[in-house]
Amino acid sequence: MSKIKVLLLGATGETGASVLEGLAADDTFHVSIAVRPSSTDKPAVRALVARGFPVIEVDLNTKLDPSLLKPFNTVISCIGPEAQQSQLNLATAAKAAGVKRFVPCAFITICPPGGVMQLRDAKEEVYNHIFRLHLPYTIVDTGFWHQISFPPLPSGRLDDIHFMGENNLYGDGSAPNLLTDLRDIGRFVARIIKDPRTLNKKVFTWSDxxxxxxxxxxxxxxxxxxxDKKPVSLEEMESIVAKAKQDLDADPTNIMARMALWTHEYNLSKYFRRDNTRKNALYLGYLDARDLYPDFQPVSFVDYFKEILQGNGKKPYAEFLSSHELVHLSVADLRPGLMVYIRIPARPRKASRESCFADWLQGPIKF
Known part of the structure; x- marks a missing residue:
């Protein structure tokens, strides 16, 4: 039986890397990697070439030649949040090439479109383009990762792998949220994209x-x-979101303001609107991956937390962060009182933190 030929975009990002590993572990697939022309010599890409993955240069900022996609049955996009609109060219070329299944960059929490989350709405614009093309698709959303859902501990023993944030308690803390271990995303995707039941459907993954x-x-x-938990009320959250929208409206090119708004809208959606739930996903028309694959054994949050307590955790984006200049930002934009340590590409001292952060977003960070 011939293998399913898959073209994967964003394979060096966190989500894309999980998808790549999930597909590589399944003999059903033959995976090729699409990279920007400027990225072909990057160490992460060279490492994939050394593992035997074919690499194809694809410039999403130009009209794509459909012949590039013609060999592939399935195209999967795991590109960065600022590049969502570049998938329009990709989808158009995929339709012309006769691609049998297009998986756009979804992979976020459950949320209805239309003004709740700007990041969701940017993705929905891509979905609507797919629908207008009558391009066969599968949309996969994953809730929130275990890896960015655990709180820091007072002892500091998880600080090396904790991504960012404080111990805020939103509302009364009772809002349920779907969680998926980052490592399971690829395993779920490998099941989902070869299943005829998921063609032209939305699917959600979860462990807890x-x-x-x-x-x-x-x-x-x-x-x-x-x-020690720090309470955040609905009124405070709504005020924070409103301020973030004002900041972005004042300067739509400000990447820091955009990232701040995304963060706050996630929190408002998850903890106050209670969008990211199994009940809401089913209401919105998603298929439940756990129902589709009852034999699938996901990593539970409890088991994940036991792992990291034993010193076996990995910080999200660790390889990228370790190779760049460390900058300390006190970012009131992101959350009240939040102190964030991130690494961003070194630039001349006169460069703004916003321009540096834009590079960080458009690099291997994937949502």
């Missing part, structure tokens, strides 16, 4: 549906530490 209260309880019970 946990509230903040339940996550804090897991962290405290397994660590033996008591976590």
């Amino acid at each position: 549906e946990l509230s903040q209260n339940e996550i804090y309880a897991v962290a405290e019970n397994l660590s033996g530490e008591t976590i």
Whole structure:
């Protein structure tokens, strides 16, 4: 039986890397990697070539030659958040090439379109383009990762792998949220994209549906530490989102303001609107991957937290962060009182932090 030929975009990002590993572990697929012409000599790409993955140069900022995509049955996009609109050219070429299944860059929390989350709406514009083309598709959303859902501990023993954030408690902490281990995304995708039941459907993945209260309880019970939580009310959250929108409206080119708004809208959607739930996903027409594949054994949040307590965790984006200049930002934009340490590409001192952060977003960071 011939293998399914897949072209994967964004394979060096966190989500894309998970998808690549999931497909590579399944003999059903033959995977090729699409990269920007400027990225072919990057170490991460060279490492994929050394593993035997064919690499194809694709410039999404220009009209694509459909013949580039003609050899592929399936195209999967895991590109960065600022590049969502570049998928329009990709989808148009995929339709002309006769691609049998197009998987756009979804991979976020459950949320209805139309003004709740700007990041969601940017993705929905791509979906609507797909629908207008009558391009066969599968949309996969994944809830929130385990890897960015656990709280820091007072002892600091998880600081090396904790991504960012404080121990905020939104509302009463009871809002349930779908969670997926980052490593399971690729395993789910490998099942989903060869399943005829998922063609022209939306699918959601999950291992757990946990509230903040339940996550804090897991962290405290397994660590033996008591976590001081900082309450955030609905009124505070709405005010923060409104201020973030004002900041972005004042300067739509400000990447920091855009990232801040995305962060706040995630929190408002997850913790106050309660969008990211199994019940809401089914209401919005998604298929449940756990129903489709009852034999699939995802990594639970409890098991993940046990792993990281034993020192086996990995910080998201660690390889990218370790190779860039460390800059400390006090970012009131992101969350009240939040102190964020990130690494961004070194630039001349006169360069703005916004321009540096734009490079960071358009690099291997994937959503």
